[in-house]
Amino acid sequence: MRFLALALWVAASLPAPALAQNYPTRTVRLIAPFSPGGATDVLARIVAQKLGERWGQSVIVDNRPGAGGNIGAELAARATPDGYTLVVAGAPHAINMTLYRKLSYDLAKDLASLNRIATYSSALVVHPSLPVKSVKDLIALARKRPGELNFGSAGPGSPNRLAIELFMTMAGVKMVHIPYKGGSGQMVSELVAGQVQLASMGLPPSISYIKAGRLRAIAVTGATRSPLLPGVPTVSEAGLPGYEVTSWYGVFAPAAVPKGLVAKLNGDIAAILDTSDMKQRLDKLGAEPASQSPEAFARFVQAEISKWAKVVRDSGATVD
16 A cells, blocks of 8 residues: 555656656556457457557556456556556446446546547347347337247346347347356357347357358447448337447546546557558457547446446346
8 A cells, every 4th residue: 555655646746748758668568357369358459569569668468357357447446547557448347337236446436538449339130040130020029929039148247138138128128138158159159059049249250140141130239330231220220219339448547647648648549540550450350440538538438337327227137
């Protein structure tokens, strides 16, 4: 505690413009709060590489998985607020604020929202055996057969589960949730095999199954159509106006990081997102660059926390 207090005093005593101008003078740690190979890890590594090139300093990715991403986020929240420990966090962390009853950090209060990196849409997919070809068809069938249709997810509080929960609430229908402890991989296998009937599924992993006819995409969950599936409408335009679920990730720092450094980090992240190389790499992941000012990003984060809090409460989802 004494070390942390001293570090806070030192950081606060430095003139913000000077601190930002000289930053970084050593290696920066970027925490990825999920296991290697997942979306968060992939984004963190791309961002680390591009920022390292821009700064002429090493940016190392430190994978700290566990507790739905909370271990890594909490580690960042408790770090010295000097800009040398950052974390990539996103929609799962906004959901966690309500999903977990006891958390030792607050995404909106204990972490500074530096900049949003990217947003992802998902696809609402059904097994071909289900007689559904549109959102209106799905709603009609679910109303005709209440509690009979089932959907898969990667776990009780996973974003793909809550995306369907929001769909059910807005459509006024009831379907049965089938969670898979083995994660998305097991859920996809069961979906393709017809053991579950539908799911909200990330675009990149779903594309090959859709093109092969093993899954049918009836809509995408974002506000606009995806260039990966240009012929597939959004859920909103296909029959459920106002529905929008977009996964997102951004870079955060400990809350007490100086404002001048927040501005520099925001500008540097915005600059790398604006490069053609970065845009191409995100496009291959089915993601779109989504830079925001620190103030706009902070408002967005708070809105996401509030949005998913209602869905979590309405669904009864919990992991405690």
